[in-house]
Amino acid sequence: xxxxxxxxxxxxxxxxxxxxxxxxxxxxxxxxxxxxxxxxxxxxxxxxxxxxxxxxxxxxxxxxxxxxxxxxxxxxxxxxxxxxxxxxxxxxxxxxxxxxxxxxxxxxxxxxxxxxxxxxxxxxxxxxxxxxxxxxxxxxxxxxxxxxxxxxxxxxxxxxxxxxxxxxxxxxxxxxxxxxxxxxxxxxxxxxxxxxxxxxxxxxxxxxxxxxxxxxxxxxxxxxxxx
Amino acid sequence: xxxxxxxxxxxxxxxxxxxxxxxxxxxxxxxxxxxxxxxxxxxxxxxxxxxxxxxxxxxxxxxxxxxxxxxxxxxxxxxxxxxxxxxxxxxxxxxxxxxxxxxxxxxxxxxxxxxxxxxxxxxxxxxxxxxxxxxxxxxxxxxxxxxxxxxxxxxxxxxxxxxxxxxxxxxxxxxxxxxxxxxxxxxxxxxxxxxxxxxxxxxxxxxxxxxxxxxxxxxxxxxxxxxxxxxxxxxxxxxxxxxxxxxxxxxxxxxxxxxxxxxxxxxxxxxxxxxxxxxxxxxxxxxxxxxxxxxxxxxxxxxxxxxxxxxxxxxxxxxxxxxxxxxxxxxxxxxxxxxxxxxxxxxxxxxxxxxxxxxxxxxxxxxxxxxxxxxxxxxxxxxxxxxxxxxxxxxxxxxxxxxxxxxxxxxxxxxxxxxxxxxxxxxxxxxxxxxxxxxxxxxxxxxxxxxxxxxxxxxxxxxxxxxxxxxxxxxxxxxxxxxxxxxxxxxxxxxxxxxxxxxxxxxxxxxxxxxxxxxxxxxxxxxxxxxxxxxxxxxxxxxxxxxxxxxxxxxxxxxxxxxxxxxxxxxxxxxxxxx
Ligand code: HEM
Ligand SMILES: [Cu+2]
Numbered sequence: 001x002x003x004x005x006x007x008x009x010x011x012x013x014x015x016x017x018x019x020x021x022x023x024x025x026x027x028x029x030x031x032x033x034x035x036x037x038x039x040x041x042x043x044x045x046x047x048x049x050x051x052x053x054x055x056x057x058x059x060x061x062x063x064x065x066x067x068x069x070x071x072x073x074x075x076x077x078x079x080x081x082x083x084x085x086x087x088x089x090x091x092x093x094x095x096x097x098x099x100x101x102x103x104x105x106x107x108x109x110x111x112x113x114x115x116x117x118x119x120x121x122x123x124x125x126x127x128x129x130x131x132x133x134x135x136x137x138x139x140x141x142x143x144x145x146x147x148x149x150x151x152x153x154x155x156x157x158x159x160x161x162x163x164x165x166x167x168x169x170x171x172x173x174x175x176x177x178x179x180x181x182x183x184x185x186x187x188x189x190x191x192x193x194x195x196x197x198x199x200x201x202x203x204x205x206x207x208x209x210x211x212x213x214x215x216x217x218x219x220x221x222x223x224x225x226x227x
Numbered sequence: 228x229x230x231x232x233x234x235x236x237x238x239x240x241x242x243x244x245x246x247x248x249x250x251x252x253x254x255x256x257x258x259x260x261x262x263x264x265x266x267x268x269x270x271x272x273x274x275x276x277x278x279x280x281x282x283x284x285x286x287x288x289x290x291x292x293x294x295x296x297x298x299x300x301x302x303x304x305x306x307x308x309x310x311x312x313x314x315x316x317x318x319x320x321x322x323x324x325x326x327x328x329x330x331x332x333x334x335x336x337x338x339x340x341x342x343x344x345x346x347x348x349x350x351x352x353x354x355x356x357x358x359x360x361x362x363x364x365x366x367x368x369x370x371x372x373x374x375x376x377x378x379x380x381x382x383x384x385x386x387x388x389x390x391x392x393x394x395x396x397x398x399x400x401x402x403x404x405x406x407x408x409x410x411x412x413x414x415x416x417x418x419x420x421x422x423x424x425x426x427x428x429x430x431x432x433x434x435x436x437x438x439x440x441x442x443x444x445x446x447x448x449x450x451x452x453x454x455x456x457x458x459x460x461x462x463x464x465x466x467x468x469x470x471x472x473x474x475x476x477x478x479x480x481x482x483x484x485x486x487x488x489x490x491x492x493x494x495x496x497x498x499x500x501x502x503x504x505x506x507x508x509x510x511x512x513x514x515x516x517x518x519x520x521x522x523x524x525x526x527x528x529x530x531x532x533x534x535x536x537x538x539x540x541x542x543x544x545x546x547x548x549x550x551x552x553x554x555x556x557x558x559x560x561x562x563x564x565x566x567x568x569x570x571x572x573x574x575x576x577x578x579x580x581x582x583x584x585x586x587x588x589x590x591x592x593x594x595x596x597x598x599x600x601x602x603x604x605x606x607x608x609x610x611x612x613x614x615x616x617x618x619x620x621x622x623x624x625x626x627x628x629x630x631x632x633x634x635x636x637x638x639x640x641x642x643x644x645x646x647x648x649x650x651x652x653x654x655x656x657x658x659x660x661x662x663x664x665x666x667x668x669x670x671x672x673x674x675x676x677x678x679x680x681x682x683x684x685x686x687x688x689x690x691x692x693x694x695x696x697x698x699x700x701x702x703x704x705x706x707x708x709x710x711x712x713x714x715x716x717x718x719x720x721x722x723x724x725x726x727x728x729x730x731x732x733x734x735x736x737x738x739x740x741x742x743x744x745x746x747x748x749x750x751x752x753x754x755x756x757x758x759x760x761x762x763x764x765x766x767x768x769x770x771x772x773x774x775x776x777x778x779x780x781x782x783x784x785x786x787x788x789x790x791x792x793x794x795x796x797x798x799x800x801x802x803x804x805x806x
Contacts, residue, residue, distance in 0.1 A: 015524070022350035022355075023350060023759070024344075024349060024350045024352070024353065024355065024428070025353075027427075030427060030428070034353045034354075034423050034424075034426050034427045034428070036786045037356060037422065037423045037426050037427055038353060038419055038422075038423040041418075041419045041422045041423065041453055043458045044453055045415055045419070045453050045454075045456070046455065048455070048457040049456055049457035049458070049460065049461055050452050051458070052457070052458045052461045052462065052491060056465070056476065056490075056491070058488065059484070059487060060476075060482060060483065063482060063484070064397060064482040067482070095654070112573070115616075138305060141472065141474050141475065142472055143549075154475070154480060154481045155481060155482040157474075157481050158475040158476070158481040158483055160472075160500075161468075161472075161474035161475050161476060161481075162476070163476065165465070165476075165771055166467065197711075207538055
């Protein structure tokens with residue numbers, strides 16, 4: 001009979017702290033691969049989540065095209081473009097953070113993570129400014145929604161519902177991303193000998209790029225409606 | 228099939244091995260701590276499975292009581308003891324609890340949680356903390372839904388159709404939806420955990436086509452969960468937003484469309500019926516091979532049909548909306564695709580039957596529950612085809628025919644399989660045997676009670692009795708009374724296991740490591756398993772259901788000769804820890 005055993009935890013690369021491998025995994029490689037697969041599975045879930053949002057928006061934009069076209073002129077393309085720029089840059093700094101985590105350049109990694117965090121914060125600030133303008137102009141689809149052109153006020157209300165819904169969910173993801181990036185930053189600050197595994201930073205990077213890509217779709221869908 | 232013992236390189240008595248082996252005296256997972264804390268904060272997939280077992284059973288009782296109340300109410304054409312409002316809330320409570328808090332999690336979260344790591348030869352699921360989180364999300368969602376039920380209830384039906392749910396209903400829609408929403412994240416967590424574990428944590432030698440079919444089924448289920456659940460999550464979120472902020476998404480006054488809700492809801496909820504039935508099918512494959520002492524006929528087709536169901540299941544949602552005003556052409560396409568989705572299910576049923584054919588079948592309780600499953604699922608599946616036919620569905624939709632159809636598949640199919648699995652793995656989970664005779668009697672009672680409950684519903688549905696109606700014309704009374712009588716019989720069949728399984732925890736015969744003489748890694752370790760499952764990582768050298776070889780090698784062992792058995796094996800010494 002085939003009686004074979006494989007010893008565990010024995011052949012790890014020397015630079016990985018022993019206790020970073022959880023007991024259910026054989027070695028750090030298996031753990032890393034598990035995190036990668038898990039993260040992608042999670043991102044698939046997220047894609048379906050935002051996919052439904054895009055679908056709903058697309059259906060209603062098709063049904064109410066003229067009104068949506070008029071309503072979208074109320075959005076501030078300048079601020080939207082600025083935010084696109086900010087978020088894309090933050091993706092760059094995130095990618096650098098992942099790279100420097102992999103090559104164990106702790107200082108550079110801390111710099112990159114800090115910039116990412118700062119850019120994410122800037123995105124939220126710009127978004128907040130945009131939101132406050134909309135509130136000031138009674139364009140939030142709550143009790144006192146007022147749209148200048150009464151003939152399309154109802155559909156405009158739907159447009160702004162979708163605008164606030166979609167960008168709100170996205171902003172929520174940005175905030176969650178900031179928390180995770182903050183955790184990665186704390187981890188890097190504590191890890192004085194640069195021994196920590198890079199995979200959590202890489203996973204954070206995947207998530208952050210996803211958040212970025214969602215915006216890449218949201219921006220043209222909402223701000224750049226053709227005639 | 229010449230996979231042989233050379234597949235793994237045996238490690239000699241190196242220091243590493245003996246270091247690992249010295250864990251051998253590790254206690255079973257049940258005795259690894261007796262404080263409440265050691266249970267509520269456990270990261271052990273087996274203990275989490277037990278937490279799920281207890282909680283899900285409690286929800287089953289709640290859903291069952293609601294069902295009982297509905298059946299009693301329908302004894303008389305003008306109702307017996309409820310107002311219309313209470314009646315609507317009662318059948319909604321039944322549906323919501325049974326679907327979101329019982330059927331969807333039951334097999335994956337209990338049996339799957341317990342068995343997936345064991346069957347792939349892993350020490351735990353990939354993400355134990357996520358697993359515990361999923362339990363608490365489930366609990367939180369469930370408690371929220373129950374709170375909603377006792378603080379006014381919901382009257383929309385489990386389907387939450389707009390605009391009733393968004394505009395007209397003044398019941399606890401928001402809180403109930405919040406409960407279902409949170410429970411959805413619990414399923415997603417479990418699904419991700421399964422996908423990663425199955426991809427990345429299989430024991431050496433355990434290739435995809437050596438995996439037990441239970442694993443294939445859970446893999447397919449997890450794919451559906453990961454792809455479908457987020458869609459219903461956002462949909463339900465929008466219903467709540469519509470109720471609270473009147474955002475207009477499902478409101479035609481603002482250019483919204485209430486029917487879009489149905490599309491999105493069924494985009495998840497049709498695949499969700501496969502979340503309920505696929506794990507059940509996985510159980511059936513395991514049990515049937517063991518009690519027919521044969522390898523599952525057409526293993527590759529049974530495995531592949533799970534994936535086919537997962538894919539095709541996403542393309543048929545429109546068959547719930549034949550009369551919702553979708554275009555005739557869409558209806559025709561959805562009708563055609565619904566016929567296609569029945570094929571993989573049929574493949575499975577044919578293959579199971581072929582497995583039994585010429586097997587040496589024994590009629591232990593798990594196998595009787597399997598027979599219940601096959602008989603009832605067959606009827607449920609075939610009547611699905613009546614409903615999938617555009618023209619017949621226009622007549623049958625919104626009648627008791629639909630109710631009978633889905634109860635045949637979900638209650639007759641999924642719950643019978645759940646019981647089959649619970650009995651089959653009970654010795655592994657608890658270390659005790661359940662009492663056999665009464666369990667067999669239970670299976671028979673269940674089968675008869677089930678038909679008595681739901682066959683009349685086919686008849687009355689066909690004759691035009693609408694579903695969800697409180698009052699009905701007197702000519703349907705006989706059938707309704709029959710159905711209620713059957714429900715009483717079923718209640719007995721569901722109560723009995725609760726009693727005798729709990730009884731067996733103390734008084735049941737102590738189970739050996741492998742009481743059914745089954746293949747499968749989970750049977751090669753002690754019952755109940757130690758906390759870390761495997762003292763040594765098993766190496767798999769053959770196909771999963773090699774019952775024929777098992778029988779052969781047993782004979783040879785009796786002759787004093789020893790065959791190299793190409794099946795999942797552990798060091799025979801490791802079995803010494805059994806008993
Ligand atoms: C064999 C393949 C199947 C086909 C072709 C099929 C077809 C259908 C159709 C056409 C309907 C809609 C009837 C109507 O509302 O007019 C329906 C309803 C339903 N089916 Fe199936 N079905 C199949 C298998 C299953 C399975 C395996 C399950 C569950 C485990 C299931 C659960 C349900 C449920 C819950 C409903 C009713 C939902 C509601 O309106 O409340 N079906 N089925
Ligand atoms: Cu369906």
